[in-house]
Amino acid sequence: MADDAASSSTCTGNLVDNSINQDELIMKQQREIEKEISESIPLVGEIEPLSSLEKEYNEDPIYLLKVKDLSAKYKHIRRTRPDGNCFFRAFSYAYLEHLLTDRQEYEKFYEIAKNSKDILVALGFPQFTVEDFYETFMEVVLRVGDKAGDSSVSLDGIRNELHDKFNKQGYSDYIVVYLRLITSGQLQTQHDFYQNFIEGMRTVTDFCRQEVEPMYKESDHIHIIALSNALNVCVRVKYMDRGEGSQVIAHDFPEGSKPLVHLLYRPGHYDILYA
Amino acid sequence: MSEPQSSLLLKKQLAELNKNPVEGFSAGLIDDNDIYRWEVLIIGPPDTLYEGGFFKAHLYFPKEYPLRPPRMKFVTEIWHPNIEKNGDVCISILHEPGDDKWGYEKASERWLPVHTVETILISVISMLADPNDESPANVDAAKEWRERYSDFKKKVARCVRKKRMARVIFGV
Numbered sequence: 063m064a065d066d067a068a069s070s071s072t073c074t075g076n077l078v079d080n081s082i083n084q085d086e087l088i089m090k091q092q093r094e095i096e097k098e099i100s101e102s103i104p105l106v107g108e109i110e111p112l113s114s115l116e117k118e119y120n121e122d123p124i125y126l127l128k129v130k131d132l133s134a135k136y137k138h139i140r141r142t143r144p145d146g147n148c149f150f151r152a153f154s155y156a157y158l159e160h161l162l163t164d165r166q167e168y169e170k171f172y173e174i175a176k177n178s179k180d181i182l183v184a185l186g187f188p189q190f191t192v193e194d195f196y197e198t199f200m201e202v203v204l205r206v207g208d209k210a211g212d213s214s215v216s217l218d219g220i221r222n223e224l225h226d227k228f229n230k231q232g233y234s235d236y237i238v239v240y241l242r243l244i245t246s247g248q249l250q251t252q253h254d255f256y257q258n259f260i261e262g263m264r265t266v267t268d269f270c271r272q273e274v275e276p277m278y279k280e281s282d283h284i285h286i287i288a289l290s291n292a293l294n295v296c297v298r299v300k301y302m303d304r305g306e307g308s309q310v311i312a313h314d315f316p317e318g319s320k321p322l323v324h325l326l327y328r329p330g331h332y333d334i335l336y337a
Numbered sequence: 338m339s340e341p342q343s344s345l346l347l348k349k350q351l352a353e354l355n356k357n358p359v360e361g362f363s364a365g366l367i368d369d370n371d372i373y374r375w376e377v378l379i380i381g382p383p384d385t386l387y388e389g390g391f392f393k394a395h396l397y398f399p400k401e402y403p404l405r406p407p408r409m410k411f412v413t414e415i416w417h418p419n420i421e422k423n424g425d426v427c428i429s430i431l432h433e434p435g436d437d438k439w440g441y442e443k444a445s446e447r448w449l450p451v452h453t454v455e456t457i458l459i460s461v462i463s464m465l466a467d468p469n470d471e472s473p474a475n476v477d478a479a480k481e482w483r484e485r486y487s488d489f490k491k492k493v494a495r496c497v498r499k500k501r502m503a504r505v506i507f508g509v
Contacts, residue, residue: 188452191346191403191451239404242450276433
C-alpha cells in the first residue's frame with residue numbers, strides 16, 4: 063500500500079475498514095499535544111533575562127557552558143511558541159521591532175514589501191488570497207512606519223501594539239503565511255540557484271508546496287537564506303546544541319553584512335536574542 | 338478586528354464568486370447566517386462520464402481557515418473512486434501536510450493557505466474527470482472502474498440521469 067500511495071493524490075478510505083487506524087490515533091495525540099502547547103505558551107512571549115536559560119539547563123553542564131558563552135554577547139531572550147512557525151514569527155517580530163528605531167532601514171523594507179505582492183501574483187499565486195495576506199501584513203508594517211525612527215515620541219505604545227498583534231492568532235498567523243509566500247517566491251524566482259540546496263528528486267516548486275508554503279512546517283537553512291535574500295536583511299543565528307566545545311557558533315545569512323535580527327537556534331526551535 | 342479573519346475572507350470570496358461566477362460550478366451558503374457552511378453545485382465536466390449531471394456538495398470551513406482546510410461532502414449520490422459512499426471527498430489538497438492518515442505524503446499537493454473555494458473546486462472537478470484509483474476512498478467503485486468499466490459507466494450514468502430528472506421535475 064505504501065508504494066501505491068506515494069504517487070497518489072487521494073485517500074485510502076475503507077481499505078483498512080473495521081480495524082482501528084493507528085495513524086489516526088497518532089494524529090489525534092499530535093493534535094492534543096499541539097493544543098496543550100498553544101494553551102501554555104504564547105505565540106511570542108515577554109522579554110526575559112538570559113539567565114532564564116540557565117534555570118532551564120540547571121543540571122546540564124554542556125548547555126550551561128554554552129549559555130555562559132551566549133551571555134557574553136546577549137542579555138535578553140524572547141521566546142516564541144514551538145509550532146513549526148517559530149522562525150518566521152521570531153524573524154518578523156525582531157525585524158519589525160528593529161525597524162521602530164531605524165527609519166532608513168524601514169524605508170528600504172517598505173519598498174520591498176510593497177512590491178512583493180506583484181511578484182507573487184506574477185509567479186501564479188492566486189491573487190485573491192495573496193491580497194488578503196498582503197493587506198494584513200502591510201497593515202502591521204504601516205503601523206510600524208507611523209512611528210519608525212521618531213525619537214520625539216515614546217515607542218512604548220507601538221511596542222505594546224506590536225506585541226499584542228503578534229499574539230493575536232489572526233494577525234500573527236497571517237504575517238507568517240505572508241512571509242512563507244515571500245520565501246517561496248524568492249526560491250521560485252531564483253530556482254536555478256536554490257535547486258542545488260534541495261535534496262532528493264524534488265523540484266523547487268515541489269519543495270515550496272511541501273516545505274515552505276504550508277503552515278507549521280519547520281524552517282531550515284534554505285528558508286532563512288531565501289527570506290533574508292528576498293528582504294535584503296541580514297540575520298544572525300546562534301546555534302546552541304549538544305555539540306562539543308563551550309562556544310555557541312554563529313551563522314550570518316547572508317554573510318558579510320551587519321545582522322539586524324539575532325535568533326537563538328536550539329534543535330528544532332528559534333527564539334529571539336537581544337544584546 | 339473583532340470579526341475573525343476566516344469569516345471576512347469567506348465573505349469576500351462569496352461576494353467575488355457571485356459577481357464573477359466561475360465556469361463549472363456555482364456557490365452559496367447552506368444557511369445565510371452561517372458563513373462557514375457552503376453549498377456548491379458542480380456541473381458534471383464535459384467529455385466525462387459525469388457530463389450532464391448536477392452534483393450538490395457541502396463545504397465545511399473550520400474557524401482556522403485558511404490555515405486549515407475545509408471538509409467537503411457530496412450530498413447528491415455520486416459513484417466515484419475518490420468519493421466515499423457517504424459523500425466525503427478524499428483529495429490530497431483537502432488534507433494538511435503531515436496529515437498522513439491516507440499515506441500519500443510525498444508526491445501530491447496538500448492544503449495550502451493560498452487555496453480558495455475556486456481552486457478547491459477546480460481540483461475536485463479535475464478529479465471527477467480523472468479518478469485516481471491507487472488509493473481509493475470507495476474501493477468498490479475503484480475496482481469496478483479498473484476491472485468492469487462498463488458496469489462503472491452504467492452506475493455513474495444512473496446517478497447522472499437521476500439527478501437530471503430530478504432537476505427537470507422538481508427544479509432542484
